[in-house]
Amino acid sequence: MGLPEYRQAALSAMLDATRPHSLFPRVPSEAKSVLDVGCHAGHILEAMQLPADCRVVGCDINREALRLAHRCLPGASFLAAKAETLPFASASFDVLFARSVTYVLDIPKALQEFNRVLKPGGRLWLSLHQWKDCRVILKDNWKRHRLKAISLGIYILADSALLHHTGRLFRYPLNRSRLISFQTESRFLRTLQTAGFSDIHFSRDRCFVVEAVKKTFSPVVLSQAA
Numbered sequence: 001m002g003l004p005e006y007r008q009a010a011l012s013a014m015l016d017a018t019r020p021h022s023l024f025p026r027v028p029s030e031a032k033s034v035l036d037v038g039c040h041a042g043h044i045l046e047a048m049q050l051p052a053d054c055r056v057v058g059c060d061i062n063r064e065a066l067r068l069a070h071r072c073l074p075g076a077s078f079l080a081a082k083a084e085t086l087p088f089a090s091a092s093f094d095v096l097f098a099r100s101v102t103y104v105l106d107i108p109k110a111l112q113e114f115n116r117v118l119k120p121g122g123r124l125w126l127s128l129h130q131w132k133d134c135r136v137i138l139k140d141n142w143k144r145h146r147l148k149a150i151s152l153g154i155y156i157l158a159d160s161a162l163l164h165h166t167g168r169l170f171r172y173p174l175n176r177s178r179l180i181s182f183q184t185e186s187r188f189l190r191t192l193q194t195a196g197f198s199d200i201h202f203s204r205d206r207c208f209v210v211e212a213v214k215k216t217f218s219p220v221v222l223s224q225a226a
Helices: 003-015 043-048 063-072 107-117 131-144 146-166 185-195
Strands: 033-037 055-060 077-080 093-098 118-127 197-203 209-214
Touching (some): 063 077, 093 107
Parallel strands (some): 033 093
8 A cells, every 4th residue: 555545544434523533632722833743644633633823843754744734734834853852942833732653752751852842731632552452563573573573572571561660762773763662650650640641531432642741940960762
């Protein structure tokens, strides 16, 4: 399936309220700026049908997907950027959300950035990942190379355990550009609080989701992944 076909299929799934893939944040009517981190081809933003006077921005590391997003949503802005180093001024957005990307982020650093670019009182929405979600990655790798899948599985378990117990992450030894983890509610709660968020609520109704609000004080700076 090519990228345009994938985008159309994903958009159709997002617009079907009966399917889990339709999950996305509710944006308050007073919000005038929204950032989608890990926006891919912009299908989530299109499905949300935000008002014309709302500043809509998406960022991703996939430049091909971003070019398609530009063509499909000319009224929005799209740019290449990592979640851990967002190229926006502090206090730029009323709402920030990230769907299906948390498992590959340097979570402590990304949450600091999310807090920085949100306005005081700004809202954060993230879909999180449990072990059963990460098993999909291993299943796909298993079909291609079983030894690598086993190695990756051991890494994911170890990295997730380290995150849960210490709040830190380490990079995949066979590919230092790669981070993968699944998250626990107790650790993510503490990490959000440290990053400067309050009013934190978790939901497991359809997917594992957390919502939070930016506090007005400056968060403590955490170290980057090893």
